[in-house]
Amino acid sequence: SQQGEEDPQALSIQEGENATMNCSYKTSINNLQWYRQNSGRGLVHLILIRSNEREKHSGRLRVTLDTSKKSSSLLITASRAADTASYFCATDAQGGSEKLVFGKGTKLTVNP
Amino acid sequence: DSGVTQTPKHLITATGQRVTLRCSPRSGDLSVYWYQQSLDQGLQFLIQYYNGEERAKGNILERFSAQQFPDLHSELNLSSLELGDSALYFCASNPLGGRYNEQFFGPGTRLTVL
Numbered sequence: 666s667q668q669g670e671e672d673p674q675a676l677s678i679q680e681g682e683n684a685t686m687n688c689s690y691k692t693s694i695n696n697l698q699w700y701r702q703n704s705g706r707g708l709v710h711l712i713l714i715r716s717n718e719r720e721k722h723s724g725r726l727r728v729t730l731d732t733s734k735k736s737s738s739l740l741i742t743a744s745r746a747a748d749t750a751s752y753f754c755a756t757d758a759q760g761g762s763e764k765l766v767f768g769k770g771t772k773l774t775v776n777p
Numbered sequence: 778d779s780g781v782t783q784t785p786k787h788l789i790t791a792t793g794q795r796v797t798l799r800c801s802p803r804s805g806d807l808s809v810y811w812y813q814q815s816l817d818q819g820l821q822f823l824i825q826y827y828n829g830e831e832r833a834k835g836n837i838l839e840r841f842s843a844q845q846f847p848d849l850h851s852e853l854n855l856s857s858l859e860l861g862d863s864a865l866y867f868c869a870s871n872p873l874g875g876r877y878n879e880q881f882f883g884p885g886t887r888l889t890v891l
Contacts, residue, residue, distance in 0.1 A: 707781075708869075765810075
């Protein structure tokens with residue numbers, strides 16, 4: 666069953682705009698990760714934020730985590746057509762589980 | 778390129794058949810994870826192996842089995858295939874699951890059951 670739920674399911678923006686995707690989850694976590702998937706291809710790890718962190722940056726990516734609300738957001742700044750992909754949040758669960766539980770993803774389209 | 782390889786890339790077979798998907802983890806990674814991605818179920822964890830031993834099991838059907846060999850490559854066996862087994866099957870690896878659990882995904886095997 667899905668732990669994370671991304672919002673929105675689909676997002677269409679113009680190049681240069683910022684894209685914000687949200688993720689909510691249900692149980693306590695050790696960390697939350699964001700992955701990207703180009704159409705029908707493998708997942709690429711973008712960023713990991715630990716449960717004791719509130720914000721993390723990597724290049725044009727900014728991730729926030731609010732464990733009290735069990736939610737995270739991924740911001741992509743100055744988007745490019747090449748950012749067009751599906752974005753998934755994934756969580757593990759406290760208690761030693763190493764499997765990742767993925768949300769259904771946000772499909773981002775960046776129009777040139 | 779994540780360093781994880783999967784073969785074959787595409788597989789088309791008929792209902793009732795059996796197939797084997799192969800995964801080679803990144804050099805040095807001891808943990809291998811298998812995931813299934815379908816339109817209706819999304820990305821689902823199937824099973825994890827660590828250094829040859831089964832470590833965690835998810836929503837894996839009894840018709841499916843996996844193993845990890847001494848050279849650390851892994852195989853996922855799917856038998857008595859049904860139409861609903863059509864999906865993308867991903868393998869991922871990391872050095873040791875641990876608390877900070879970034880996983881490196883292969884390109885996937887697309888299975889089509891006709």
